[in-house]
Amino acid sequence: MHLNPYGEDPVRLATDLTWTPPATAGELTDRCRAAGVVADRAGTEHDLAAVRAFLVRWLAVVDATDPARRAALLNDLLAESSSSPRLTDHAGTGWHLHFRGDDLPLGAVLRALISVGTALHLTxxxxxxxxxxxxxxxxxxYADFTRGGRQRYCSPACANRDAVRRHRARAAG
Structure with a gap:
């Protein structure tokens, strides 16, 4: 059962953009397109700056440990970034919901996708x-997409490094 087909991709993109921030507007555009984002136009330096600023605020949502605080921070992002849901077939790939207006710059598209995707993921x-x-x-x-909801590491590599560290600490002690 796939619980959240609309939220997963934008949330994965957000974590990817925070792990390795794009250096140029062209790189931002390329990475968004590679992630499947359909944008009406390429990103600009203004979009790059807007996305960087947005991701700082998105990380505050990640860092909030109290659910009510996390919801309040995310509600602020949703109010600023999204619009009423509507049906669209803008890309000719089938009807789907959009939570943003038409003809937005790439930065605004990402803010809406990531805000709504995060809300769908968390709820x-x-x-x-x-x-x-x-x-x-x-x-x-990281965003936890595991079935059991027990993820603690951003990647299997980090989980393995920590397991090796714990093993060596036990063996030395």
Whole structure:
């Protein structure tokens, strides 16, 4: 059962953009297109700056540990970034819901996609399904898409590094 087909891709894109921020507007555009974002126009330097500023605020949602605080921060982003839902077939790929207006710059498209995607992710999977990597020297954000909801690391590599560290600490002690 796929619980959240609309929220997963934008939330994965948000974590990817925070892990490795795009250096140029062209890179932002390329990465969005590779992630499946349909944008009417390429990103500009203004879009790049807007996305960077937005992601700082999105990380505050990730870092909020109290569900009510997380919801309040995300509600602010939703109010600023999204619009009433409506049906569209703008890309000719089938009818789907949009939570944004037409002909927006790439930065505004991303703010809407990520805000709504995060809201869908948290309400369908659980308000605790965002976090920071438990590996002490990492702290990258992650979105927990696991079935059991017990993710603590941003990647299998970090989980393995921490397991090796714990194993070596036990073996030395």
């Amino acid at each position: 369908s999977r659980g308000m605790d399904r965002l976090g920071r990597c438990a590996l002490a020297d990492c702290a990258r954000p």
